[in-house]
Amino acid sequence: MSNRMRARPVLAGFVEPCLPTTAAKPPSGPEWIHEVKHDGFRFQACRGAVGVRLITRNGYDWSTRFPAVLEAMWTLKVCSCLIDGELVVLDENGLATFELLRRGRRVNSAACLIAFDLLELDGENVAGFSNGRSG
Numbered sequence: 394m395s396n397r398m399r400a401r402p403v404l405a406g407f408v409e410p411c412l413p414t415t416a417a418k419p420p421s422g423p424e425w426i427h428e429v430k431h432d433g434f435r436f437q438a439c440r441g442a443v444g445v446r447l448i449t450r451n452g453y454d455w456s457t458r459f460p461a462v463l464e465a466m467w468t469l470k471v472c473s474c475l476i477d478g479e480l481v482v483l484d485e486n487g488l489a490t491f492e493l494l495r496r497g498r499r500v501n502s503a504a505c506l507i508a509f510d511l512l513e514l515d516g517e518n519v520a521g522f523s524n525g526r527s528g
Contacts, residue, residue, distance in 0.1 A: 408512055410435060410450050410477055431489040431507050433481035438506055440466050441473040447480070447506075459504045475513035478506045 412435075419427060435450040445466040446456045456463060459480060466474075481489035482496075482503050494504065512520040 408437065408475065408477075409452075410437065412450070431479040431481050432491040433479040433489050433494055433507070436478060436480045436506060437512070438462065438466050438476045438478065438508075439474075440469065440471065462504055462506050465506070472515045473513065474511065474515070476506065476508045477510035477512055478508040480504055480506050 413430070419425075436455070437448045437450075439446045439448060445463045446454050447459055447462060449455055462480065466476075479489070480494070482493035483505065484490045484493060489507075510520060512518070
């Protein structure tokens, strides 16, 4: 059975990510910050008492697929954290290439997480999310 056919699991601590929306032009002003859209998979990296997990934007645990990212999370000098980002594989020019990421286990050691939001740090909600939603 594929991941799409299974019911989405309910994971403790899962924060449903905010997703980008289409606009005719980007908003402007001092209150706006823009991020580059990398060509990869949206993930939340969660480190806590149960270990490190990589959770897809739909709530699936893909921790076993990207051991290099798990190892990097263990090197952080924190007790716990929740990082929202894009999991990518970079080509020889340093550009995120989705085709390389789709090759799966053959490139998983080259995968990295480009972090763009720190949601939780050492048990403190630093993003202001509530009711299981960020943003």
